[in-house]
Each structure stands twice: as structure tokens, then as C-alpha cells.
Amino acid sequence: MTSPFSGRRSRGRTDGPRASFRQLLPFLFEHKRTLVIVTVLSVAAAVTTLAQPLLVGEVISRVQAGSPLEWLVWALVVLVIASSVISGYQHYLLQRTGTAVVFSSRRRLIARILHLPIREFDARRTGDIVSRVGTDTTLLYAVLTQGLADSIGNVLIFVGAIIAMLVIDPLLLLLILVVIGASFGVVGALSGRIRRHTSAQQEKVGELASAVERAVGSIRTVRAAGAAEREQAGITETAAEAYGIGVRIAKASALVVPIAGIALQLSLLVVLGVGGFRVASGAITIASLVTFVMFLFFLIQPLGSFFGAITSVNQALGALGRIQEVLDLPTESEDDAAIAARTAQTMQESSDAAIEFRDVRFRYPAAVIAARQQTEAEAKAMLASAHVDTSALETIEAEDTAGDVLRGVSFRVPRGSRVALVGPSGAGKSTTLSLIERFYDPAEGEILLDGRDIRTLDRDELRARLGYVEQDAPTLAGTIGDNLRLASPDATDAECERVLREVNLGEVLDRSPLGLDAPVGEAGVMLSGGERQRLAIARALLAAPPILLLDESTSSLDGLNEQRMREAIDSVAEGRTLIVIAHRLSTVVDSDVIVVLEGGRVVGQGTHSELVATVPLYRDLAKHQLLV
Template structure:
């Protein structure tokens, strides 16, 4: 089976290191948060209300202690404290639900944006990147954004309000104790700030390692038959496990970077309480403050340290989320395939006399893994008249499949022009251009799903009768209807439940169902037996009536009756003509025909 030269740069050859991608900042989250500003605003309001209720509690407790100390009646103070605690608990529950809901919605928004962009990237980007790593960015990386909301960012507003309110209350009660407390707190904030930067770098490395592992697993599963048939199960297992160990090592890096956060927070809390109790007790004994004020100060200290401790814990989660956001941003920053590059919006009726397809001086190259350009096509020129059948033949790797890829604008030419209906393909919207083709790829891929889903991929409005007629054309109707589920039968992952020939005929039926004026067939009969090949050739001949067909073939017997045969070698169109003519004018074609016993 031939392999398009343009597809030579394999996935995984171009990898970024952990620190080579864009670094996300909190402001990069704003587009995601802005979509959910209503629920976020409600959470912020609830956070502030809850903080205000919490700040009222120390003052009320001070009143209770003072009244008890003076043997005064408590009145309704105890009931008020109980009511505040109960209302605060309800608000906390509602706030928790809204946070979880909004966090999940932010993940959905990120996935929606990433998927929409991912599926519109140029084909060349998929050639250079590993599928599993891209899948990991949609799954694992977007999930980490959940931590931004649920573990600190929005809740930090209420925490900040509580923190500032507690500071004010403590300053009013005893400025001396407040000063000692702030010395400890500022030291902790500086330490955690430095740690968060290390956590972000380590998290990015971990996500890259997990992405590479996902890609390794995806590769091994998709090629499991080849691996087992080659006796390579143990070697492949060790290769994937090596990736798992790299992910484990990267995870340890995150653990090492984030481990100091918990003891720093704990040390801050304990040290602050010990200082306040020790120094505060001395000040109570000296008469500088009352016992009620010391109790209130301790409660304010608790209210101040609690959001601070949560912020320290959230720092590692948010840093990890920002590392993941950097990987998401890396993909979103890639330019998507544009709809059109110029003014023409359709194939004009006045151009109907133009050839169906023209290649004029076309040159094309791709960028290899080392960044160097690799030439694929050199000054290729040929014309395909309307309603005719043209075959592209030549050795493997000559560039035949690349020509079809250029017609579909999976890649753009470096020089020359490719025209469809007399219009440069660069001047047509891609959807208009691609609607002109029924394209059967070399490996005839099938999508996981039903037979009906696969056939209606390019013709979503097709009826079951239309689908069955297309199956008739490729001699597949009887096979499909023998299955108990008929058109609803599953084809399996990548069509694994179909034979190679069935998958190929299914791909051709899909192209016929699209009813496009130009058929592009890349080795469309390579997996068929002699009987089905002849039946399919007859069906294609009938289906090609009024259509233009361009077919890539290794078996010359399938194209000897073509209106035109273009011989391709080393990225050049070296000869063109009919079978009998080329036998005398093209040494390469005569050699190919001789090896296949056609002369």
C-alpha cells in the first residue's frame, strides 16, 4: 500500500518541552469565567454575605462573655448567634452547589472551545502531533480548570472580605497582637508565592508526560493486532510502561513542589495562635485588654487564618490548572483552517467549459521533524477534462496521494496553481471546494458507529433508500442486510468489525452517496478479490457517467481503459496518455506494465 509522501512527518516527532509552551496567567481564564458571570456573581454575593455573618460572630461572642462575666442577662444574644450560624450554614450549602455547577460549566466551555478549534486545525498540524496527546488536552487538561473555581478563585472574594474584616476587628481590639500576627502571616504568604511558581512548572511537565502516555496507549491499542502478530507484546508493554514511569516521575515533581504548602499553612496557624494566646494572656493579666476581647481576637484570628489556609491550599490547585490552561492555549493559538482566502464564493456557471481539474507547475514540500523542508512535488502539470477518467500511476512514494490532498486543500501548494472548474482552489471556500469531490482515502477509514452513520457522513439528508442504492452500487447490500441489525450494525473502532474489502466498499459507497461531480479514488480496489473488483469496476463505470474521476492505482489492469493515464515518478509527472500510447512512449510505464504481465 502506498503512503503519501506528504504524510511523512509522523506524530510525536515534534514535541514541546514542559517549558516551551505558552504560560497561562489568571487573566487568561477571564474568557471562560465571563460566560458564567451570572452564577459567579451570585457566588460572590453569597460569599460576602457569609463573610459578614462570620465577622459578626466574634463581636456577639464578646458580648456573651462580657455579660456572663458581669452577671448580666444574655437577652437575645445567644439566639442571634444561633440564627447567624444557621443562616451561614444554608448560605454555605447553596454557595457550594453553585461553585460545583459553575466549575463543571467552565470545563464544558473549555472543552467546547478546544474541540471546535481542534477539528478545524490544518491537516499538517495533525501530521506533526500525537493523537493521544491532543485527546489528553481535551480530557485531562480541561478537567483541571475545575479546581480554579471550586478550590479558591471565586471563593477568594468572600475570603478576602473575611480576611480584611478580621484584620479591622483585630486592629480595633488590640493593635499590638495584630502586629505580631501579621509578621507571621506575611512570611507565610511570601513562601507560598514562591512555591506556586514551582508548582506551575512542575504541573506543566506532568501534563505533558500524561499527554505522551495517553498517546502511547492510543498507539498500542490501535495497533494491537500488529503488535501481537509481531511477537512484540512484551516490548511494547515495556515501552508504554516507561511512559507511565515518566508520568509518575513528573507527578513526584508536583508532589515535591506542593508538599511544603501544607506544613507552611499549618505552621502559620499554630504559631499565630500560640503567639496570641501567650502574649494575649499576658496582656489580659496586665489589664491592657479584657478576657472578652481576647476571646473575640482569637475568633477573628481564626476567621483570618481560615481563608488564608484555604488560599495556600488552593495555590497548588490553581497553579496546576494554569499549567493545564497553558497546554490548552497552545492548541487554541494554532491558526485554524480558514473558510476561504479570497473573493470567489462559488464555481461560476460561465466557467463550465473549463477543465474539471488543472495542475499547473505545482510544487509542494513539507517541513520535517528537523525543521528542514522536504520536497514532494516538482513542477507538476496536467489537465483532467470534464466527464473523463484519469489514472495516476507510479512507484510508491512518488507523490500521487499528495496530489489528491492538494485538491482537497489539506495542504497548500508552494508554487504553481491547482484549479477546479477553472478557479484556483485558494479562491474557493473550503466547503464549496470539498463539495465538488467524493473522496475515498487510501486506507478507507470507517468511523466508530453504525453503517448508516458512516454512509451519511457526507450526505446527512440521505434516506435509507438512498443508502441502500449506494450499497447496491458496491455489491454490499446483501452483506449488510444479512446482519440482524442491518444498517444499524456497528462497524467497531476504525471499522475493525469489517473486512478490508468491506471497509473499502463502504468508503466508496459513502463517496457515491455524496453525489459529487468529481470522484477521487486512492487505491480504491486494493483490498478486493477479483470478483468484487470487477463488480465494483462496473458499478464505478456506471456511477462515473457524467462525472469526472481521478483514480490512483497500483494494479494497472484496473485503469488500462482510462481516458488518460498520468505517470508520476519522484514527484514529477513524467508522461501522460492512454495505455497503448504509454507502452511505447514511457519506459517507466512499460516497466510497470511488464511486471504486472500486461505486455
């Protein structure tokens, strides 16, 4: 059974992004100093290891000849102890470096994710992004801890053992190489399957994280709709699919792991059988046979490490493909470099417009449209399962799915004025503010800030001049002070308390002895909807930028708090420019200019009285108090 809200995507996809071993090297080379030390230790361990069979053979020969052992036994003891100490320290360095590689990859991912264009977040699941930072990076740890970094030492042991065995008895060596060659063929066939399955499993883990994150984030809606069992079934199904892929990986790995053991056992049987015959025939001595057997074990040991490294590296490369997919995405700054190369800077000698739209056209990317359509379908399915009428959802985000969202929009916002954007749902109001903030860039036309095309401005410089209050008024987990200082990290406690009381949030401060250090809970769950909205406005007011963008910022407030909010905004708006998406008529009537949008076009501009007389749509909206 599939939950209507489970958010399944790309069902049937079995192969995710794949990385090459070359893409793994930068993560390793960040720790090249440690890897050099590990390499030196590997060489030392190889020398001490290869010397042991030679000493054992010499001991046996002297015992058979009745000669004194002298220093040989002590030398053998020293070699065994030295080999163990070197291996232990090498293991510590590999564990530490593996942890450092995970940290390094997470640091790079976090730095990239937090600077990606907004379109990437609109087109991707939050849980999937989070899983790349957590689960996928962990698999890189196995690369260093399961035999890759000490491969040089293993190669030396492998080559040294072969040379010694060749000197002792070429015939026995030839028989063993046949067995080893066959095992290599099997491992090569299985390694590609492991990588494909790992990529598919990580994709499914990403879907699982997204489903859990969405369900937990909407737990009140889920409980109210009586959909907990259906959500559980849908998420469990995704987990079961990840489990099924994990079983396939386990099967493939289970075939790889015993190959080294089988190769050792077959090789040992060949050596004992054929070698015993050759001892009996006088072709080799007992000491030579014992030395050969010891070299055989040293030959199989690095071979087993190599097989284990193949499995871990293939799993890591599957996860690295998903990590690299994000690291290869351009950041906003990289986007700007491409845009600046083709955007002519527009200047006006004397412009009294703080913001100006000139024939702006915009359409959301196809991936964003698809993601939002799916989210809307999931919401409808959830409400339908609770027998809630979903007809009202037909117009939600309609602007995102109806081709061009803005169709030749032009208007001016005089400096120091208050401009209201009104229109039915889906008219393009919120998109207009997103374009001013440069969350997206227009396909055609220009948006000017003080006479300059905003695409020629540094994004940080642009956003420092803008105060933006989103429609959903998000609140970050943490304290009241943390939320207020998000854009004003140097604000004093007195300044924070002042702006909170200006937006009528003094009671929130007073009801907790912690004051500004009072926690707001995950997503502000400890505050009401109106309090979260006022907190978001207070954050913008504290920063006091020259331009304020308010997206239906009073929609969750009652009459008293709306009046207090308007007074606070009026007090801070003096000398500043305001662009307000209006939700209520009371917010609109005092505006210097009202811009009426419908279907992505401007159908009227003017004052309240002018628009009532000349624009039927505005007259109808005003009649219904703009509650649309």
C-alpha cells in the same frame, strides 16, 4: 527498557506551554451571572462570620458584668445557621459552575480541533490531542471549587478581621502579621515550581495517551510481532515518568498545605502567650482576648483558602497552557482569510478542464516530515524486533522526506473524463489528491477547479463537489448506516441499500438482521479489508459529487469484487469526472488520460497505448501490472 514503538518525543523537556491568569478569565466570565450571585453570597457569609466574634465578646462581657443576655444568644444561633446555609448553597453553585467551565472548555476545544488544518493532525499525536480535551480541561474545575470564586468573601473576612484585631490590640496584630508575611513568602516561592511541574506532567500524560492509543490501535500487529511485553515496558516507563513528576508536584503541594496550619499554630501561641501577659497586666480584657482569638481563626481560614487557591490555580494554568496552545492555532477558515488576501483569483472564460494543475510545487511542513519519519522509524523497529525484513519500508512515504514532493507538476483533467495517476511509490500521487481536497495548499503554482483557483473557493463548497476515497479506506466506529450517511445525512435506507449492493456489499447487509444498523466495530474491525474499502467507495458514490477522487480504491479487492466495483464506478461515473490513483493495470487501460509521475514530476501523459510506446517508466510499470 524503551519500547521501539513507544513513540517518545521531546525527552528532557520539562516546561510546556504556560498560560497567564488573564487567559483564564474568559472561561470564568462565561458564567458571570452565577459568579455575581456567588460574590453576593460571599459578602453575606463574610458579614455573618465577622459578626460572630463580636457577639461572643459581648456575651462574655455581659456574663462577667452579671447583665442579662437577652437576644444575644439567639442572634448568635441565627448567625451560625445563616452562615452554614449560605456556605452550602455557595458550595453548590461553585461545583455547578466548575463543571460548566470544564464543559465550556471542552466544547471550545472540540470546535477548534475539528476545524484545524490537516497539517496539525499530521504533526501531532492523536492521544496527546485527546488528553487535552479530557485530562487538561478537568484541572480547570479546581479553579472554582478550591477558593478562587469566593475570594471576594475571603478578602472581606481577611480585611475585616485585621481591622477588628487592630482595634482590639495593635501589638498582637503586628506579631501575627510577621508570621503571616513569612508564610506568604514561602508560598510564592513554591507556586512557580508547581506550575512548571504541572505543565510537564500534562505533557507526559499526553505522551502516555498517545502511546496507549497507538498500541491499542495496532494491537494485532503488536501481538503478531510478539511485542506486547516490550510495549508494556515502554508505556509503563512513560507512566512512571508522569508519576515521578506527580510526586514532585505532591511534594511542593505538601509544603504549601501545612503552611496555613503552621501559621495558625504559631499565631495562636503568640496570642495566648503575649495576650495572656497583657490580660494579666490589665492592657486588655478576657473578652477582648477571646474575641481576638476568634478573629485570628477567621483570619487564618481565608488565608488557608488562599494558599489552596494558589496551588489549584497554578495547576490549572499549567493545563490551560496546553489548552490555549490548541485554541490559538488557526482553523482552516482563518488560514483561508490569510490566503485569500494574497491570492489573485484566476478565471478562464471557457475552460473544459474540471481540474487543472499549473506548475504546482509543494513540500510538507518540517513538523509533518519529522512526525512521519518518527512513525516510519517506529514501524521499522517494531518489525525488526519480530525479525521481519524492513527493506521494503525504505520507500514508504519517501515523498514526505525528500524535499519538494511535487516539482512543477502540470496536467489537465477534462470535464467528464477519467484520468489515472500512476507512478512508483513516493512519486507524489496521494499528495496530488490531498492538494485538490485542500488538505494542504501548494507553495507555488495554481490548482484550478472549473477555471477558478481553488484557494478562492470556500472549502466546504469545494469539498461538496468532490468525492474522496482515501488509500486506507478508514471506517468509523458505529453502524453501516452511520458510515454511509457521513456525507449524505438525508439519504434514505433504500438509497443506502442500493449503493451497497452496487459495490457487492449486499452480503454484509444480509448476514445481520440489523441491516444498516449492524455495527462495524472500532475502526471497522468487524469488516474485512476489502469490505471496508468497498464501504468507503459506497459512501462516496452515495453522495454522487461531480468529481470523484479514488486513491488506490481497489487495492484490497480480489478479481471478482474489483470487476463488480469497476462496474459500479462506471455506472455512477457517467457525466462525472474521475481522478484515479491506479494500483492495477486493469484500472488504467480504460482511462481517457494517464498521467505518469516520478520523483514529483510529470514524465508522461496520454493513453495506455501511447505511453507504452513512448515512456519507459510506464512500460516497465505496465509490464509488472503496476503493482508497486
